[in-house]
Amino acid sequence: MGSRSEFSPQTLAVLVALGEQPSAWQHGYALAQLTGLKSGTLYPILIRLADRGLVEACWQEDPAPGRPRRHLYRLTPDGLASAAVAAEPIKAERAAAQLRPGESLRRGRRVAAPVVP
Amino acid sequence: MNWPSRLASVTGRVAVRLVPAARRDWAEAIWAEAHEVPAGWPRLAWRAGGLGLIAKEGQMARRIGIVTLFAGAAGAAAWGAWPGSPVSHGAALQGGILITLALLAGLPLLTRWWLGPPDSRAARCLRAGFFAAVLVLLPVQAIIGLFVGLVPRSGINRHTFDIAIGSGIPGSSSGGPNWGGEIWILIFTACSLAVVLALTARRTPVAPATLVIAAGAGMVLGIVMYAVAPVGLNFRYPYRPWLHGSAAEAVGVLAWILVFSVPLIAGAIAGRRCHVPDDPDEASVARAWQGVAAGVVSSGVGAVFVTVFGSSTTALLVKSALVRDWFYHGQHVTASAVYGRELYASQNVQGYFILLIGFPIIGVILGVFGAAVANPTPRLPDGGGPRRPPDPPGPELLPTPPDRLRSTSPSSPG
Numbered sequence: 001m002g003s004r005s006e007f008s009p010q011t012l013a014v015l016v017a018l019g020e021q022p023s024a025w026q027h028g029y030a031l032a033q034l035t036g037l038k039s040g041t042l043y044p045i046l047i048r049l050a051d052r053g054l055v056e057a058c059w060q061e062d063p064a065p066g067r068p069r070r071h072l073y074r075l076t077p078d079g080l081a082s083a084a085v086a087a088e089p090i091k092a093e094r095a096a097a098q099l100r101p102g103e104s105l106r107r108g109r110r111v112a113a114p115v116v117p
Numbered sequence: 118m119n120w121p122s123r124l125a126s127v128t129g130r131v132a133v134r135l136v137p138a139a140r141r142d143w144a145e146a147i148w149a150e151a152h153e154v155p156a157g158w159p160r161l162a163w164r165a166g167g168l169g170l171i172a173k174e175g176q177m178a179r180r181i182g183i184v185t186l187f188a189g190a191a192g193a194a195a196w197g198a199w200p201g202s203p204v205s206h207g208a209a210l211q212g213g214i215l216i217t218l219a220l221l222a223g224l225p226l227l228t229r230w231w232l233g234p235p236d237s238r239a240a241r242c243l244r245a246g247f248f249a250a251v252l253v254l255l256p257v258q259a260i261i262g263l264f265v266g267l268v269p270r271s272g273i274n275r276h277t278f279d280i281a282i283g284s285g286i287p288g289s290s291s292g293g294p295n296w297g298g299e300i301w302i303l304i305f306t307a308c309s310l311a312v313v314l315a316l317t318a319r320r321t322p323v324a325p326a327t328l329v330i331a332a333g334a335g336m337v338l339g340i341v342m343y344a345v346a347p348v349g350l351n352f353r354y355p356y357r358p359w360l361h362g363s364a365a366e367a368v369g370v371l372a373w374i375l376v377f378s379v380p381l382i383a384g385a386i387a388g389r390r391c392h393v394p395d396d397p398d399e400a401s402v403a404r405a406w407q408g409v410a411a412g413v414v415s416s417g418v419g420a421v422f423v424t425v426f427g428s429s430t431t432a433l434l435v436k437s438a439l440v441r442d443w444f445y446h447g448q449h450v451t452a453s454a455v456y457g458r459e460l461y462a463s464q465n466v467q468g469y470f471i472l473l474i475g476f477p478i479i480g481v482i483l484g485v486f487g488a489a490v491a492n493p494t495p496r497l498p499d500g501g502g503p504r505r506p507p508d509p510p511g512p513e514l515l516p517t518p519p520d521r522l523r524s525t526s527p528s529s530p531g
Contacts, residue, residue, distance in 0.1 A: 028150040029163075040166030043147050044173065047140070057142070070153070071146030 349465025412484015
């Protein structure tokens with residue numbers, strides 16, 4: 001019997017999405033597209049992860065002309081470790097369910113999920 | 118940009134201001150990111166999520182709940198206290214009610230801007246308790262005032278009224294609050310409210326533990342005081358229906374002891390528990406703050422407790438036959454005797470205001486004294502006081518004898 005993860009499936013999806021490119025800063029909308037989460041779900045997760053020191057955030061320095069500055073996110077070293085641990089059960093679940101790459105089981109329905117390396 | 122998106126954009130920019138400063142970046146981030154979302158419904162949905170985040174992080178549900186609760190309680194209190202048409206002093210009462218509610222609503226905002234919001238559960242509970250007490254006292258005092266002011270038409274009740282209150286026009290309402298009395302009550306209410314708000318604000322150096330200790334001690338004092346004076350305060354002819362003989366005397370003595378010991382002990386405990394700076398002067402100030410707070414809060418809670426419960430008991434006696442039956446159960450008293458007791462009790466309720474004024478003054482003095490006595494300024498070696506830098510190495514000096522001992526040394530004459 002596997003131990004229950006400390007993260008919700010949505011939080012795991014965010015961690016995994018951020019873990020795809022650990023060194024790159026990512027935007028909120030891109031993360032929403034990767035995880036399939038709505039803004040009202042995604043941002044509270046990012047806030048909690050930042051509070052726990054797993055995600056760091058900063059403001060874009062050179063915004064596109066006529067656009068406001070965007071908030072950027074990436075995993076901290078602790079967050080990277082958590083993402084690696086979090087990805088293991090997802091890989092195992094995916095292998096067990098023999099899903100196609102790019103899909104994951106979340107809350108009993110199939111949704112788009114980031115490809116875990 | 119279509120009008121729903123434009124409306125959502127403007128709403129969001131305003132709503133972001135409701136989020137605490139520490140979280141405002143996130144609210145602004147979600148709003149900035151909306152520009153990357155395809156226009157139309159997707160962008161609107163994105164912003165709707167942002168509004169949800171703002172509502173959650175801004176603790177708007179809690180704020181709305183608190184405001185709704187206060188508005189409901191204030192409305193109920195005003196409805197219960199609002200004078201009817203036969204009351205001649207209605208204008209003064211109405212003015213008093215409205216100004217009291219305005220104070221309850223406005224002073225916290227002023228204090229929040231000046232001293233910050235309450236930052237602990239103890240502080241919030243203390244504020245809520247004080248607000249509840251004021252809101253309960255509004256209708257209760259109105260009921261008692263109306264009863265005392267209503268002149269019986271004839272019979273023995275009229276005779277009793279004339280002895281207790283004085284003559285008046287039968288069937289009319291006389292006496293009761295006037296503008297002068299209302300103004301004094303309002304000034305006292307405003308001062309008490311200001312003290313409570315200041316002691317529970319973030320930027321006042323009063324520890325949450327001090328508030329808890331003092332409130333607990335004050336409740337003990339209030340319960341004993343209520344047992345001693347449940348229907349008004351009368352030192353000469355106290356009425357304690359549930360205490361008889363030696364028990365009444367014993368509880369009376371206990372109440373007197375508690376009046377002075379509760380703020381003293383609360384101040385001592387609060388002064389000992391608080392974390393003080395290393396600098397002796399700063400430590401003294403910090404302890405004095407805890408002592409003042411512990412003394413005022415413990416005595417104040419005791420006084421407010423007995424005032425609220427004593428006044429409410431008296432109002433229920435006046436208003437409810439059921440409570441009267443329960444109160445006088447087993448006693449053979451006539452209806453006119455009951456009226457007389459209620460009349461005296463209603464008059465004696467004014468005595469609680471002596472406690473409301475006097476107890477906090479006693480509390481300040483004894484609270485500071487308790488804090489100072491429990492934690493004297495560090496002059497003793499290790500173990501005798503709070504944190505102190507170690508003495509430099511060298512021969513241990515004998516303590517300097519006090520002056521009175523010096524004068525009796527062998528070298529001195531006599």
